[in-house]
Amino acid sequence: MLKSVENLINQIRALCRSPLSPDERWRAAAGHVRTLLADPELSEHAKHWPISPAILGLQGKHANLLFYEDPDHGFVLNGLIKRAEARTTIHDHGRSHTIYGVVFGAETVARYAVSGQLPLVDGNEPELLARARVAATERVEVGAGHVDYIAPWEVHAEFNGADTTAALILRSQRSGTFVQNIFHPDAGTVEQYHGPRQIPYELG
Numbered sequence: 208m209l210k211s212v213e214n215l216i217n218q219i220r221a222l223c224r225s226p227l228s229p230d231e232r233w234r235a236a237a238g239h240v241r242t243l244l245a246d247p248e249l250s251e252h253a254k255h256w257p258i259s260p261a262i263l264g265l266q267g268k269h270a271n272l273l274f275y276e277d278p279d280h281g282f283v284l285n286g287l288i289k290r291a292e293a294r295t296t297i298h299d300h301g302r303s304h305t306i307y308g309v310v311f312g313a314e315t316v317a318r319y320a321v322s323g324q325l326p327l328v329d330g331n332e333p334e335l336l337a338r339a340r341v342a343a344t345e346r347v348e349v350g351a352g353h354v355d356y357i358a359p360w361e362v363h364a365e366f367n368g369a370d371t372t373a374a375l376i377l378r379s380q381r382s383g384t385f386v387q388n389i390f391h392p393d394a395g396t397v398e399q400y401h402g403p404r405q406i407p408y409e410l411g
């Protein structure tokens with residue numbers, strides 16, 4: 208494990224033990240991820256993260272490398288490689304909190320407003336939807352060192368340009384332990400899934 212990543216894990220563990228609200232906790236965590244991204248060892252390491260087109264860097268549902276899962280607090284560290292011209296779906300991260308840090312490359316982050324929601328009849332979370340309309344509200348071009356805090360149910364997408372991008376992602380809980388929405392803007396439909404496939408990978 209890289210020393211700077213070990214430091215980050217200890218900082219997040221301390222935040223998890225603190226009396227902060229979840230929103231305050233994960234905003235503070237974003238500052239620590241920003242510090243980690245300045246470590247040249249991390250970007251050097253990220254150059255060797257696998258980019259098999261079969262599992263990573265596909266259009267839509269990208270798989271994640273799983274570097275670490277905290278045994279006490281459940282947060283995880285993921286890696287994500289997206290190849291040039293890759294596009295994610297328009298999606299949220301369900302009830303989880305996410306800190307998304309760009310290690311290298313450049314991409315556009317878009318955010319969306321949701322209207323006309325029809326909740327899933329059987330969903331036990333009212334934010335899980337059967338139908339909804341989405342409209343882009345913001346498009347921001349970001350590059351290495353950028354850190355984004357994605358609050359629960361916040362709808363967004365990422366679009367790559369000519370660069371391959373690597374991201375380090377801190378999630379409050381592992382994908383697979385919560386349900387998220389994927390929005391299909393043309394049809395107005397919403398699909399549920401359990402998040403990206405998790406591929407264990409050693410960060411060190």
Ligand SMILES: [Fe+2]
Pocket residue numbers: 298299300363
């Ligand atoms: Fe996302």
